Amino acid sequence: MVGAVMNALAGGGTFIGFPTLLFTGIPPISANVTNNMAMLMGSIASGTAYRDRLDVSKRILIPLLIASICGGLTGALLLLRTPAHAFMRVIPWFLLVATLLFTFGKRLANIRHLNVSHEASVRAILTTSFLIFTVTIYGGYFGAGMSIIVLAMLAAAGMADIHAMNALKSLIVIAVNSIAALYFSISGAVYWPQAAVMSAGAIIGGYFGAHFAKRLPQIWVRAFVIVVGSGTTIYFFIKTY
Numbered sequence: 001m002v003g004a005v006m007n008a009l010a011g012g013g014t015f016i017g018f019p020t021l022l023f024t025g026i027p028p029i030s031a032n033v034t035n036n037m038a039m040l041m042g043s044i045a046s047g048t049a050y051r052d053r054l055d056v057s058k059r060i061l062i063p064l065l066i067a068s069i070c071g072g073l074t075g076a077l078l079l080l081r082t083p084a085h086a087f088m089r090v091i092p093w094f095l096l097v098a099t100l101l102f103t104f105g106k107r108l109a110n111i112r113h114l115n116v117s118h119e120a121s122v123r124a125i126l127t128t129s130f131l132i133f134t135v136t137i138y139g140g141y142f143g144a145g146m147s148i149i150v151l152a153m154l155a156a157a158g159m160a161d162i163h164a165m166n167a168l169k170s171l172i173v174i175a176v177n178s179i180a181a182l183y184f185s186i187s188g189a190v191y192w193p194q195a196a197v198m199s200a201g202a203i204i205g206g207y208f209g210a211h212f213a214k215r216l217p218q219i220w221v222r223a224f225v226i227v228v229g230s231g232t233t234i235y236f237f238i239k240t241y
Contacts, residue, residue: 001201009213092237
């Protein structure tokens with residue numbers, strides 16, 4: 001429930017769910033897979049709560065979702081075919097860049113003229129779709145901090161309304177986790193009893209967390225994203241190095 005609330009506000013819920021599953025004795029890859037399944041339920045719940053804040057045209061939304069599905073599937077394939085320890089070493093750097101991108105993303109958008117709006121150019125849409133594709137590969141593979149990275153990408157793409165960003169982020173995360181969860185289910189890597197219990201908590205946390213986030217001033221939510229991003233980056237640098 002706590003992890004889903006964090007994901008609804010900004011991200012970082014995996015840093016709650018994943019270690020919890022490890023503490024119960026589940027192997028790392030299966031813990032990651034099971035957490036993915038549970039957080040999917042939370043993302044769907046928060047996405048439902050955010051639906052009134054979604055303000056993206058179909059010509060932008062569809063390419064981003066296609067890129068997310070392709071990236072999520074690619075990451076899921078990599079997870080079950082490669083050792084995770086090598087990828088773990090780049091996670092702190094990934095999160096550091098993401099936090100900096102989110103913090104200074106609006107200024108970067110002004111410099112690069114990459115603005116994903118209703119009148120966005122084809123180049124802007126393709127560029128953002130490619131960036132989302134690369135991020136969602138990571139999301140399908142591990143996913144810790146993916147929401148923060150997606151928010152960073154959207155900020156760099158010129159989005160300014162944090163609630164609209166959270167609404168679009170929820171859809172992207174749902175697309176990634178859905179295709180990854182489908183592949184993981186077929187592969188038999190999910191611990192279903194734990195996934196069921198976590199999913200119940202994630203649905204409650206995701207739905208009410210999103211409603212709570214919409215009532216907060218945007219500057220508070222942005223500050224929370226930066227704090228979570230900084231904290232998770234520091235945590236992974238300490239844990240990894």
